[in-house]
Amino acid sequence: MAFGVFIHRSDSIYDDIPDVEYQFPKQYYSRAEKMVGDWIIYYEPKKNVVNSRGYFAAAKVQEIVPDPRAEGMFLAIIAKGSYLEFGSPVPLKVDNRAVELGLLNEKGNFSGRAQSAVRPISGADFSRIIELGLGHDEQILPRDVTSEDSDSIQPRQEFNESQAAFDREAKRKRIDILTNRSVRDRNFRKTVLRAYGETCAITGLKLINGGGRAEVEAAHIKPVECDGPDIIGNGLALSGTAHWMFDRGLVGIAENHDVLVSRHSNDEQAVKSLINKTGKILLPERISDRPRAEFIEWHRNQRFKS
DSSP: OOOEEEEOOTTOSSOOBTTTEEEEEGGGHHHHHTTTTSEEEEEEOSTTOTTOOEEEEEEEEEEEEEOTTSTTEEEEEEOTTTOEEEEEEEOSEETTEESOGGGBOTTSBBOGGGGOSEEEOOHHHHHHHHHHHHOOSSOSSOOOGGGGGOSBOOOOGGGOGGGSOOOHHHHHHHHHHHHOHHHHHHHHHHHHHHHTTTOOTTTOOOOBOTTSOBOOEEEESSOGGGTOOSSGGGEEEEOHHHHHHHHTTSEEEOTTOBEEEOTTSTTHHHHHHHSOTTSBOOOOSSGGGSOOHHHHHHHHHHTOOO
16 A cells, blocks of 8 residues: 555546546556555646645545546545545645655656656655645644745755654554544635635625634535535535524525525524525635535435425
């Protein structure tokens, strides 16, 4: 088994669903096969991608199978419930220095490996990216996203492999973090609130408290206890009242994103008055961040009181 990196673009020509499966050509099979049973990090390159996320998520590879829909293509099947988006996406460089040291040649420049859609990554590099992506609210290291296009970078002393010895205990610790419920909840909140601009999708209100913290919550459309995944497509940013009504089926979402109000509400007009003037949920700018149809349908059929 080995850690790896999968390059994924939001405008990819490949048939990827990052939390479900990753499609790749035969030339990468021998590399991907070694990652079965272990964890990979998703990376979205900056070039030609608006609002590129850099290293943006981690997931566990369950198996590799031939893609029945496309000859010569394979699918890396992602273990159910393992996919986790980073609350703090990690750029290719931090403080103008490479985060993934394995990409550097002997001169300290990026090598051709940086273009490989499927590539192995060292345990130390994996650990470093996970720590940066899933860290607490404070910045662990300064970040300089604008410097990503620099041609040459020299690794700083703190990033030296000898300073980041990686052993079984460290590996176990990182994997424990990736599966820890509180860590997943914290990162789910950060990714959802960022996607919705800290604005309630139903009311349209953006309320910030005296401490500068957004008074809006990250709601799972399909709850975790019902096997709902921790992904933006299964999330909504909702104010406390809207969240309470959504969880209890007093409001729902139609296929066209209209906000539905249950007839079981004791004050239907009052509930309708809370909905933003469009009558629809407010959607994230990135299409890939918008609620997925299967989760909206699940909530409408299983929670909404029509």
